[in-house]
Amino acid sequence: xxxxxxxxxxxRGWAALIIWLPYIWLVVFFxxxxxIVLGMSFATRTSTAPPFGFGGEDPILNLESYQRLFSxxxxxxxxxxxxxxxxxxxxxxxxxGYPMALGLTRVSSTWRTILxxxxxxxxxxxxxxxxxxxxGLMGTNSWFNRLLTDIWxxxxxxxxxxxxxxxxxxxxxxxxxxVYSYLPFMILPLYANLERLDPALDEAAMDLGSRPLRxxxxxxxxxxxxxxxxxxxxxxxxxxxxxxIPSLVGDASSPMIGRVISDEFTSxxxxxxxxxxxxxxxxxxxxxxxxYSYFESRANAVKATKGAP
Amino acid sequence: xxxxxxxxxxxxxxxxxxxYIPILSMILFSFNDSRLATVWGGFSTKWYAELFRNDKVxxxxxxxxxxxxxxxxxxxxxxxxxxxxxxxxxxxxxxxxLSGLVTAPLVMPEVITGIASLMLFILxxxxxxxxxxxxxxxITLAHITFSMVFVTTVVHSRMIQADVSIxxxxxxxxxxxxxxxRDITLPVISPAIFSGWLLxxxxxxxxVVISNFVTGPGNTTLPILIWSxxxxxxxxxxxxxxxxxxxxxxxxxxxxxxxxxxxxxRRLRDERMAYRDNL
Amino acid sequence: xxxxxxAPAPAQTPLPFVRIQGVTKNFGTFKAVDDVSFDIQKxxxxxxxxxxxxxxxxxxxxxxxxxxxxxxxxxxxxxDMTSVPAYDRPVHMMFQSYALFPHMTVxxxxxxxxxxxxxxxxxxxxRVREMLDLVQxxxxxxxxxxxxxxxxxxxxxxxxxxxxxxKLLLLDEPLAALDKKLREHTQFELxxxxxxxxxxxVVVTHDQEEAMTLSSRLAVxxxxxxxxxxxxxxxxxxxxxxxxxxxxxxINSFDGTVSQITGPEALIDIxxxxxxxxxxxxxxxxxxxxxxxAVRPEKLSIGRDRPEGANVIRGQVEGVAYFGKDSxxxxxxxxxxxxxxxxxxxxxxxxxxxxxxxxxxxxxxxAPSSAIxxxx
Numbered sequence: 001x002x003x004x005x006x007x008x009x010x011x012r013g014w015a016a017l018i019i020w021l022p023y024i025w026l027v028v029f030f031x032x033x034x035x036i037v038l039g040m041s042f043a044t045r046t047s048t049a050p051p052f053g054f055g056g057e058d059p060i061l062n063l064e065s066y067q068r069l070f071s072x073x074x075x076x077x078x079x080x081x082x083x084x085x086x087x088x089x090x091x092x093x094x095x096x097g098y099p100m101a102l103g104l105t106r107v108s109s110t111w112r113t114i115l116x117x118x119x120x121x122x123x124x125x126x127x128x129x130x131x132x133x134x135x136g137l138m139g140t141n142s143w144f145n146r147l148l149t150d151i152w153x154x155x156x157x158x159x160x161x162x163x164x165x166x167x168x169x170x171x172x173x174x175x176x177x178x179v180y181s182y183l184p185f186m187i188l189p190l191y192a193n194l195e196r197l198d199p200a201l202d203e204a205a206m207d208l209g210s211r212p213l214r215x216x217x218x219x220x221x222x223x224x225x226x227x228x229x230x231x232x233x234x235x236x237x238x239x240x241x242x243x244x245i246p247s248l249v250g251d252a253s254s255p256m257i258g259r260v261i262s263d264e265f266t267s268x269x270x271x272x273x274x275x276x277x278x279x280x281x282x283x284x285x286x287x288x289x290x291x292y293s294y295f296e297s298r299a300n301a302v303k304a305t306k307g308a309p
Numbered sequence: 310x311x312x313x314x315x316x317x318x319x320x321x322x323x324x325x326x327x328x329y330i331p332i333l334s335m336i337l338f339s340f341n342d343s344r345l346a347t348v349w350g351g352f353s354t355k356w357y358a359e360l361f362r363n364d365k366v367x368x369x370x371x372x373x374x375x376x377x378x379x380x381x382x383x384x385x386x387x388x389x390x391x392x393x394x395x396x397x398x399x400x401x402x403x404x405x406x407l408s409g410l411v412t413a414p415l416v417m418p419e420v421i422t423g424i425a426s427l428m429l430f431i432l433x434x435x436x437x438x439x440x441x442x443x444x445x446x447x448i449t450l451a452h453i454t455f456s457m458v459f460v461t462t463v464v465h466s467r468m469i470q471a472d473v474s475i476x477x478x479x480x481x482x483x484x485x486x487x488x489x490x491r492d493i494t495l496p497v498i499s500p501a502i503f504s505g506w507l508l509x510x511x512x513x514x515x516x517v518v519i520s521n522f523v524t525g526p527g528n529t530t531l532p533i534l535i536w537s538x539x540x541x542x543x544x545x546x547x548x549x550x551x552x553x554x555x556x557x558x559x560x561x562x563x564x565x566x567x568x569x570x571x572x573x574x575r576r577l578r579d580e581r582m583a584y585r586d587n588l
Numbered sequence: 589x590x591x592x593x594x595a596p597a598p599a600q601t602p603l604p605f606v607r608i609q610g611v612t613k614n615f616g617t618f619k620a621v622d623d624v625s626f627d628i629q630k631x632x633x634x635x636x637x638x639x640x641x642x643x644x645x646x647x648x649x650x651x652x653x654x655x656x657x658x659x660x661x662x663x664x665x666x667x668d669m670t671s672v673p674a675y676d677r678p679v680h681m682m683f684q685s686y687a688l689f690p691h692m693t694v695x696x697x698x699x700x701x702x703x704x705x706x707x708x709x710x711x712x713x714x715r716v717r718e719m720l721d722l723v724q725x726x727x728x729x730x731x732x733x734x735x736x737x738x739x740x741x742x743x744x745x746x747x748x749x750x751x752x753x754x755k756l757l758l759l760d761e762p763l764a765a766l767d768k769k770l771r772e773h774t775q776f777e778l779x780x781x782x783x784x785x786x787x788x789x790v791v792v793t794h795d796q797e798e799a800m801t802l803s804s805r806l807a808v809x810x811x812x813x814x815x816x817x818x819x820x821x822x823x824x825x826x827x828x829x830x831x832x833x834x835x836x837x838x839i840n841s842f843d844g845t846v847s848q849i850t851g852p853e854a855l856i857d858i859x860x861x862x863x864x865x866x867x868x869x870x871x872x873x874x875x876x877x878x879x880x881x882a883v884r885p886e887k888l889s890i891g892r893d894r895p896e897g898a899n900v901i902r903g904q905v906e907g908v909a910y911f912g913k914d915s916x917x918x919x920x921x922x923x924x925x926x927x928x929x930x931x932x933x934x935x936x937x938x939x940x941x942x943x944x945x946x947x948x949x950x951x952x953x954x955a956p957s958s959a960i961x962x963x964x
Contacts, residue, residue, distance in 0.1 A: 014486050018390040019401055022457065025387055026410040029454040033425035040428065050431050100324040103317035115321065117566050122328055124558045126515050128535050129551040133331035136338060136543050141348055144334070180327065187324075233416075241418020243518050248539060258420040265424050265522075278421045289416060478687035480674045481652055482701030482752065492700070496691045579735040 041065055041275035052271045065276035075260065075277060079284065082257040085171060085246075086239035089178035090186075093235045094228065096179070097186035101227075102220070104187075105194045116191070123184045131248050134177045138167040138249065173249040174256070178239050185234035193227025194220070226295060233292045237285055257281050332555060339548035356549040365534065366550070373514050373531040376445065380452035381510035387453065388460025388509070389502055393494065395461070396468030397476075414458045423522030426451045430523060443525030451523045452513040459512060460505035467501035468494075603666045605630040605788055606651070606756060611660030613646050620646040622812035623660070633782055633789040635799040638809035639835075647809075648758050648792045653677045665755050675704075680754040684761040686745040688733040694744050695720070695729040701752045719747040722781065739770045746778075750785065759791045763798055775802055796836050800824065808832050830962050833882050840927045841882040841962075846875050853956055856881050860925050866898045867959035880962040885930035887958035890917055890944055894951045899959070901952040903927065905944050917944060919952060927952065 042062050043052040054062070069075050104115055122130060137144040141164075148165045167173050197220065205215045243258035250256065255263070257277065264274035339357070343350025360366055391411055398404075414422065430440060430447050440446045475497070479489040495502070517532040524533065538547060604627035613621040621643040628634045636644040649655045650662060653674030662669045669677055680701070689697050699716045707715070720726045723743035728736055733744065742765070749757055762778065763771045779802065782789050793799050799806045800820040808815040808823060808831075816823060816832045827833035833841065844858035844865075854869040856879060867881055894900060903919040906926060910933075917929045929952060931943055944950045 014490070015394075015398060015401075019394040019398060019407075022387040022391040022394070022461075023403065023407055023410075025457075026391075026407070026454065029426070029429070029450060030410060030414060033422075033429040036428045036432065037421065037425045050428075050435065096320070096324055096327070099317050099320035103314075103321040106314050106317055107321075113566065113570065115325070117562055118325060118328070121559060121562050122332065124511060124562060125332075125555055126532065126535075126551070128515070128517055128532055128539070129335075129547075129554060130331075132535070132539050132543070132547060132551060133335045135539070136335055136548070137331050139543060141345070143349075144330075180331070183324070183328070237416050238418070241420055243418075243420045244536070258418060261420045261424065265427075271424075271428065274424055278424065281418060281421065285416065285418070472685055472687060474683045474685050474687035475689055477652075477654060477674070478681070478683055478748075479689070479700065480654075481679075481681045482748070483675050483704035484700075485675055493689055497689075576734070579732075582731075582735050583737050583740075 037275045037278055040271050041279050043272045043275075045270050045272050050271065051269050062272075065272045066280075068273065069276055069280055075280075078255055078257045078260045079280070081171070081254050082240050082242075082281075083284070085174050085178065085256060086236050086242075089175050089182065089239050090232050090236045092175065092179045093183050093186040094232065097183055097190055097231065098224075098228070101187050101190035101194055104191050105197075119184050119187050127181060128244065130181055131177055131245055134173070134180060135168070135249060138173055138176075140164040140166075140168070168249055169251050171251055171254065174242075174246050174251075177245050177249055178235075178242065181245065182235040182239060185238075186231035189230040189234065190224065190227040193224050193230070197223050229292060229295050233288060236288060240285060241281060335548050336552045336555065339545065339552040341545055341548070344545065356545045357553075360546050360549045360553075363546070365529070366531070366546075369529050369531040369534040372445070372528065376449050376452060376530065377510050377513040380449045380456060380513045381506050383449075383453045384457040384509040384513075385460050385502060385506040388457035388505055389464050389498075391457070391461040392464030392468055392505075393490075393498075395465050397473075411458045411461045414455055415462065419516075419518035422451075422455060423519045426454070426519065427522045443523060444528030447523040447525070448520050448528070448530065451519050452509075452516060455516070455519060456509035456512040459508050460502075463505040463508060464498060464501050467498045471497055603663060604628065605632075605665060606790075607661075607663040608647075608651075609661045609663070611647070611650060611657045611662065613643075613650060613655060614658045619812050621650070621657075624812075624814050625660075626807060626814060626817055628788060628790065630788055631786055632805060633779070633791060633803045635791045635793055635803035635806035636809060637793055637796060637799040637806050637836075639794060642809040643812040644792045644809050645760065648681075648760060648790065651756065651790060652679055652681045652758055678752075678755040679758060680749040680752060680756075681758040681760065682742075682745045682749045682762055684764060686733075686741050686765070688741055688744055688748075690733055693730050693732055694725060694736065697733070697744055698747045698751050700748065705752060715751060719751050722750070722784075723747045739766060739774065742766060742774065743777075746781070750781070750787070753785075754787060757787050757789050759789060761793055762791060763795070764793075771798075778802065800836075808835060810835070825960075827882075827960060827962070829964055830880055830882075833960060833962060837884060838928055839882045839884050839960075840888070841880050842925075843878065843880055846873055846877045846879055848875055849873060854879075854961065856961070860923050861901055861921065862923070863900075865959065866956040867961050868957050870961050870963075873961070873963075877963070882960040882962060883954050883958060884960075885916065885928040886914075886932075888927070888929045888952050888954050890919070890929045890931050890950050890952055892944060892948060892950060895953045897953065898956060899954050901927075903950055903952060905946055905948045905950055908942070908944070908946060915942070917950075919950060 040052060042065075043054050044062055044064065045051060046053040100119075104112055104119075107115065136142060139145060145164055145167065149162060152165065153161050167176075201219050201223075202215055205219045206212070210218060241258045242256060243262055246256040246259050247262075250259070258281075261274050261277050261281070264270045264277060338349075340352050340354060341348075341350055342353035342355070391407070394401075395404075395408065395411070426447075427443075430443055430450075434440060434443075440450075471494075476489050476493055479493045480486070484492060515532060516530075517536050520530050521533050521536065524530070529537075535547060535550065538544060606628035608627075609625045611621060611624045612619065624643075624647065636647060638644045646655060650657050651664075653669070653672060653676075656671060660670070664677070664679065669679075689700065692700065695716055698719050699712055702712045702715055705712075716729075717726070720729055723746055725740060725743055725747065728740060733741055736744070742762070746762075759778075763774055766774055775798065778789075791799070791802060793802075800823075803820065805817060805819055806823060807817045810831050815835075816828050818826075823832060824836055827836065830841070833839050842858045842860050842865075844856040846854055847857045847864055848855045849869055852869060853866050854873055855864050855866055857864050858881060865881060873879070889895065894902075901921060903921045905917055906920045907918040909916040909918075912933070914930055914932045917931065919927045919929055921927065933942075937943075
């Protein structure tokens with residue numbers, strides 16, 4: 001009996017164990033919650049605890065929450081603010097991160113190790129504290145704000161003089177802190193991509209008569225598109241659903257979508273509405289994700305054909 | 310060739326200034342004597358003393374640490390299993406769903422994961438009677454789920470780089486599958502398992518959003534505590550706390566970097582040795 | 589004489605040592621191995637030779653137990669091994685990548701398989717020492733795989749596979765990762781070790797020279813099927829199929845028809861050559877039958893004067909490649925065909941007094957017994 005049991009374990013059981021244990025875990029604690037969110041978005045808000053019920057005109061598919069999603073401008077504005085902020089943050093991350101990543105491939109290997117460590121270091125510190133650090137700089141009384149105010153007043157006519165620069169609680173602050181927080185996510189995949197490029201290609205292009213800027217445009221940039229897309233996704237997707245940054249430094253009158261979901265859920269105790277907004281946010285993110293996985297699978301296909309013996 | 314590196318080096322300087330000026334400013338103001346967190350009023354370490362006298366902070370930090378240690382360990386076990394399964398079993402029922410389940414949490418906005426988990430726990434409490442109270446257990450469960458997929462990613466990418474034939478060689482020499490796992494696979498991927506654990510640990514100890522949703526009354530983790538304080542504005546004791554965090558992480562990263570560099574040197578030496586003894 | 593301490597247990601049955609019968613392996617719709625049957629005798633070095641994708645590696649992996657045949661049976665030493673898992677087979681393998689355990693020392697690598705043997709610690713240590721000695725790696729016992737050279741790694745892999753005294757040793761491209769000089773040395777070393785241990789070797793290789801020098805017999809494979817099995821000489825001098833003739837070495841071949849058979853010789857009409865050629869007949873040949881006549885480059889003689897006898901061809905030298913010990917001539921026939929002729933540079937000669945030179949009119953000839961007739 002024991003022999004047969006261990007035989008079964010060796011042939012099938014160990015595979016079953018390492019597949020199914022985590023599988024069941026993920027189904028219970030990740031998949032089922034999402035089924036709940038999806039189901040909840042079709043429910044009706046009630047004053048019971050928990051605050052939802054299925055009923056109303058159509059007991060199964062109650063589209064009330066989804067109707068409100070399109071009729072109340074709060075939600076549409078929140079989506080537009082989120083996407084807008086996320087796009088601007090992604091573009092700035094790219095504009096700052098690309099030259100930094102390229103610069104990292106051009107410095108000596110000792111410097112490279114140190115600088116890479118310095119890129120990763122903020123990433124390991126608390127996210128919350130990184131947001132907090134900017135709160136300290138952006139406040140009206142901070143040295144940074146006064147420095148900016150002085151520069152502005154020195155450079156512009158007296159009539160435009162200001163007492164301080166308004167940064168806290170604006171969309172500008174949200175974008176700035178997002179760029180700050182997500183910049184490593186842009187630099188690291190770009191660096192990984194650029195580092196793999198063969199420097200001989202640059203030399204070949206230069207040998208064929210291209211000037212450095214032209215070499216960058218014709219050789220380096222096209223080859224780094226997968227890195228740009230990976231980095232862009234890593235910034236854009238979390239930026240879209242961001243909750244902490246807008247709630248700490250953002251403008252409360254034009255909330256981002258994460259804030260709306262959280263408020264609907266906790267303050268208004270409207271679970272169905274929060275779920276419907278969440279489902280809509282997921283739909284919004286599916287499009288860039290599909291673009292990303294398309295590029296990913298294409299890159300893998302290229303790798304597979306190149307790597308074939 | 311001359312102009313471009315200058316521009317790139319300029320951008321590097323700008324980028325690192327951007328990275329570190331806020332952090333350095335925060336560190337500096339943690340030694341500020343003034344109660345106003347943004348106006349310099351002389352040097353003092355009184356905020357550190359206050360921080361260590363604050364029982365709430367200490368308690369929250371210990372809770373965070375306990376959750377992070379436990380959830381990282383379980384996440385590493387489950388995540389490693391999944392990573393190995395995905396890399397070594399090409400075909401099994403439900404593989405597509407599993408690969409979806411290990412990528413989705415990576416890109417899922419935390420707010421959604423948070424409310425989804427909270428609804429699950431509330432409904433479970435209502436229907437199953439467990440977990441009766443939200444707090445340590447629910448946060449740990451949510452953190453395990455959320456961070457195990459990061460471990461899976463790290464372990465999986467190590468597994469697909471590893472030469473499958475070394476596992477086959479062990480089977481060929483008479484080892485049964487679980488012996489291969491113990492003798493060969495796990496030792497070979499152990500660095501990846503370790504970095505997976507570290508990643509899971511930092512994700513757990515840094516998490517605000519999900520914890521904030523799934524926690525119950527009286528169970529405040531350190532990030533939740535900071536979050537509720539910071540919402541009200543900048544305070545000097547948070548500067549002190551932030552400084553301590555940066556110093557701990559900084560020391561950790563420097564140690565890791567030194568160890569890596571030493572390993573690299575050893576590898577170079579080994580290669581030279583192999584070359585010298587080439588017969 | 590095999591060394592008693594290293595040798596596997598003696599064969600138990602009169603059956604051939606390894607018998608592969610009707611073995612087929614499908615991957616989806618792709619037939620990797622297609623109804624293959626053959627035997628391997630005890631103590632042989634048997635090679636499976638073929639291009640990539642010919643099924644040789646799949647066949648080897650079925651012998652090791654990593655793949656289960658879709659159909660057919662594998663017997664090893666009289667036992668049906670078809671569905672015995674790899675870890676229960678008395679068969680060990682030397683992997684192409686060597687597959688050394690990177691986290692273990694050379695000593696631990698070699699001793700790994702012995703953990704599954706009923707041995708005391710001391711016996712195990714003795715056996716490892718014996719193996720280290722066999723492959724001359726005793727000074728490197730405490731090193732890790734990345735601390736030794738490629739050639740040494742290959743020997744560790746060999747020692748590890750030999751440590752449990754397998755009945756059958758499988759070698760997957762054993763020399764492919766070594767540089768040319770080391771390869772020759774290692775080849776003889778492998779033969780020497782096989783001789784001392786008496787273990788049966790099955791070698792997979794794509795390198796025909798390696799297969800021919802190393803093996804007692806070899807099987808040429810193509811598209812999942814065995815094309816021909818025989819000794820190196822049989823395969824090279826008496827190929828039975830056009831594929832084998834052209835895969836092993838280079839060859840000049842002509843399509844023709846049998847015009848008449850006289851005793852041991854056949855007369856073949858070949859449109860490309862004008863005159864009929866004489867060749868040693870093979871069994872089952874009948875007048876009027878289409879046939880391919882093939883001659884290896886070194887079997888053709890080349891000279892400025894017309895030789896006596898049969899099978900004489902006239903042509904013009906189009907190119908000469910000088911290799912030192914021999915030269916390869918490309919000779920164009922009046923009909924337009926180009927033949928390869930190889931000639932040993934037996935006599936020292938300068939650039940201009942060689943056997944033949946560019947644009948020279950030359951005569952080629954071959955003996956009827958050197959011609960290969962192929963019908964499939």
